[in-house]
Amino acid sequence: MIRLLDFFFSLLGLLLGFPILLLLMIIGLFDTGYPIFCQKRVGRNSKPFILVKFRTMKKDTASVASHLASADAITPFGRFLRRTKLDELPQLWNVLKGEMSLVGPRPCLFNQEELISEREQRGVLTARPGITGLAQVNDIDMSTPRLLAETDQKMLENLTVGAYFKYIFMTVAGKGAGDRVPGKD
Template identity: 45%
Template sequence: MKRSIDLLLALIAAIPLLPLGLVVALAVKLTSRGSALYWSDRVGANERIFRMPKFRTMKVGTPAVATHLMADPKSALTPIGGFLRRTSLDEIPQLWSVVAGEMSFVGPRPALFNQDDLIALRREAGVAHLRPGITGWAQINGRDELPIPAKVAFDREYLERRSILFDLRIIVLTAAKLLGDRTVTH
């Protein structure tokens, strides 16, 4: 059922997001050298590695590490990279990963292939089998500001509470945050 809903939502979302995605791709190409898309090796369900597309927000040659591990992540951003990240416009290409079955709309955010601490904690918490999501319960509750153990605790809570209604709640809360309501209550 969840997979069918993901496909339906991807088709619905593609209508407004495809033209917007083309504009973003053009803006990335015009403001920095390199491809508009960046394919990142990520950890999917059952710890299987897959290639996840994003609009490129970092300069070509930036190491593939979690942003919080970089000495000065802002210096690696493209001229529009910060804006794309703040607005989550860099995530639009992940609709492809949903259609391909690598991701869901809601689930734990996919770890980078080299985030061994996050991967191990998710395995211990019993959430490594979940399909990763474009958004998730941890994103609603703090996103990148959360320490890794707190993210995994929210991933575990999602596993325990997951349902179609809970997924819809997370999608609505995500939309509210993206549209500027930073005081959304959970």
């Protein structure tokens, strides 16, 4: 049922949001020269996939988790995208393709070994990664791997259609800080 909802809402979001996506892409082109950011992430069953987002940092920024990134790397437009969570919109493509869900554990980088280990122990990596979830609406990010993995596990064990819509609504309503970068919020 969740996969059907993911497919429907991601397709609807991409179709209705196309003008916004196009506008953000054009502004991003002027901001960084490369508005789309693609990065290999840990997917379902630890398989790699390419996550697509709007670029919020300067082009040559090191590929590290947001909490380890330099605050100076974020562009002014990137700060706006992160604050409004619009940087996540291109991930609807990942959801449509079945690589992600609208609700699930945020996909991490392969170099985040402690988080991967914590998630493996709790069976979290058997689920599709998501755009939002329980951890995100409660401001729990990848800087606390154990707490994040425990929260992801709790969410997955209690994920119902009602909870799915609750996390999406809370995210759209502005709950949660998104990916934090020290010194810039």
